[in-house]
Amino acid sequence: MNQTFTKTTTKVLFGIFFYLLIPWQAFAQTTTTGTVLDEGKKPVPGVTVMEKGTKNGTTTNSEGKFSLRLSKPNAIVEVKMLGFASKEQSAEGKTTLNFTLQEDNQTLSEVVMVGYQTISRKKSTAAISSISAKELANLPTSSFDQLLQGRLAGVNVQNFTGSPGAAPTVSVRGNTQISRGYDALNVVNSPLYIVDGVIVE
Structure with a gap:
């Protein structure tokens, strides 16, 4: 009877230990949210939001908001958008990251020759x-x-x-x-x- 009780107790303790590990596994992947604005405090949609050094990323919605699940709590989050200078922040100790992008006039003023007309680079949809x-x-x-x-x-x-x-x-x-x-x-x-x-x- 004592052996049966011991085996049952061991199984119960093992089950408790297993379920206690689940929150720690979930903690290893954190989710950060935020908003990307321009210098006029207007939301910027379609911004690429990436966990630096990985292929993990997302884009901002029409309100400039994003949600990204990170592989590690101290990840670096980088935002990029054509016509703006890229920016990055550390997500360590943070669940919300907000960015304000500044226009990059150099890329906006570039002129592209497309064979039948001359257009500014910011208006071109071709791969250049x-x-x-x-x-x-x-x-x-x-x-x-x-x-x-x-x-x-x-x-x-x-x-x-x-x-x-x-x-x-x-x-x-x-x-x-x-x-x-x-x-x-x-x-x-x-x-x-x-x-x-x-x-x-």
């Missing part, structure tokens, strides 16, 4: 990547194409032959490309280079 001449200065390379490798989102530069001086293959936004012309035998899928308004082959 840019790189400055300063970033490419004094870099050792055998061709201009190779300078772009790993420096522009969506641009992939590969040399399939490995031979010195061989022209690399450049693909933009994946391997499927829009043909822009024909040579003697094949469809031409290489990018169109324009320097100072002149097409360069």
Whole structure:
């Protein structure tokens, strides 16, 4: 009888210990809420809210509010929006994080050439990547194409032959490309280079 009582008591204690662990597991993941405003104290919808260093994120609603479950209590929360300077805060010891974004005039004033018109970058809905001449200065390379490798989102530069001086293959936004012309035998899928308004082959 004593053995039966001991076994029953052990099971009860084990069950209590198991359920006591649940709040601690829930504590490891905390939820933070907040609001993102502009300098005029107006809500900013569509802002990307990310737990820094992870792929965990969300966006603000029409009222500029967000709710994000964090993987750790001391996580860094970062907010980004085109036309505004990004900001970040530590969530340690906080359940509410509020942000006030300042306009980034540099990105707003950039002009984009889209082939048939000139529009400001903030009005463009196309995927655009840019790189400055300063970033490419004094870099050792055998061709201009190779300078772009790993420096522009969506641009992939590969040399399939490995031979010195061989022209690399450049693909933009994946391997499927829009043909822009024909040579003697094949469809031409290489990018169109324009320097100072002149097409360069």
